[in-house]
Amino acid sequence: MTASGTPGDCxxxxxxxxxxxxxxxxxxxxxxxxxxxxxxxxxxxxxVITKVNQWSDRRKEVEEPLFSGYAFVRLNHYSGDRVRILxxxxxxxxxxxxxxxxxxxxxxxxxxxxxxxxxxxxxxxPYLQVGQRVRVCGGALDGMEGILTAExxxxxxxxxxxxxxxxxxxxxxxxxxxxx
Numbered sequence: 357m358t359a360s361g362t363p364g365d366c367x368x369x370x371x372x373x374x375x376x377x378x379x380x381x382x383x384x385x386x387x388x389x390x391x392x393x394x395x396x397x398x399x400x401x402x403x404v405i406t407k408v409n410q411w412s413d414r415r416k417e418v419e420e421p422l423f424s425g426y427a428f429v430r431l432n433h434y435s436g437d438r439v440r441i442l443x444x445x446x447x448x449x450x451x452x453x454x455x456x457x458x459x460x461x462x463x464x465x466x467x468x469x470x471x472x473x474x475x476x477x478x479x480x481x482p483y484l485q486v487g488q489r490v491r492v493c494g495g496a497l498d499g500m501e502g503i504l505t506a507e508x509x510x511x512x513x514x515x516x517x518x519x520x521x522x523x524x525x526x527x528x529x530x531x532x533x534x535x536x
Contacts, residue, residue: 372432372433372434373432374399374430374432375430375431375433375459375460375462376401376428376430376459376460376461376462376465377428377429377430377431377433377450377451377452377457377458377459377460378426378427378428378450378451378457378460379426379427379428379429379441379447379448379449379450379451379457380425380447380448380449380450380451381425381426381427381446381447381448382446382447382448383424383425385445386402386421386425386426386427386446387402387421388445388446389402389427389445389446389447390402390427392444392445392446393427393429393441393444396440396444398429398430398431398437398440398441399429399430399431400427400428400429400430401427401428401429401430401465401469402421402427402428403421403422403423403428403468403472404419404420404421404422404472405419405420405421405422405472406418406419406420407419407420422468422472426451428460428465429441433457433459438450438457485504486504486505487503487504487505488503488504488535489501489503489535489536490502490513490533490534490535490536491533491534491535491536492513492528492532492533493531493534494531494532495531497526497528500513500526501536502514502526510527510529511527511528511529511533512526512527512528513526513528513533
């Protein structure tokens with residue numbers, strides 16, 4: 357049976373839909389990489405934000421990559437496009453285990469695109485995972501360190517005294533939390 361679910365074709369080839377992958381680029385090469393990939397007919401995506409740079413004599417709006425050092429490409433993992441992408445000037449490698457690349461769910465790319473096109477105000481935040489050591493910044497808990505135990509608006513940090521093996525949990529919704 358083939359990947360599309362039809363019987364026959366025992367050639368062993370796997371038909372697979374194109375998926376998004378992140379590629380690491382050389383510093384400040386994101387736009388160049390994206391232009392080159394598009395010229396090659398490879399679907400790419402570079403989320404950009406507009407910032408105002410101010411010099412002593414002028415101000416100018418410039419577009420900068422949202423994620424410095426990264427661009428996104430959509431391809432079939434088993435196609436020859438992988439080699440062409442890796443040979444593109446400014447591309448360092450695919451992001452993933454040993455540079456092989458790990459697919460990114462379409463929904464995550466769509467969410468970024470939707471947010472940027474909405475023109476809503478947003479803030480960049482550090483990527484936090486449950487179980488990660490974090491530090492609270494600001495407020496009554498400023499400087500407190502612990503382990504993040506929940507996500508979203510119900511985040512909590514567990515504060516532990518290892519020697520006596522006791523812990524306390526405090527909700528940190530509304531506080532800025534950064535990874536350690």
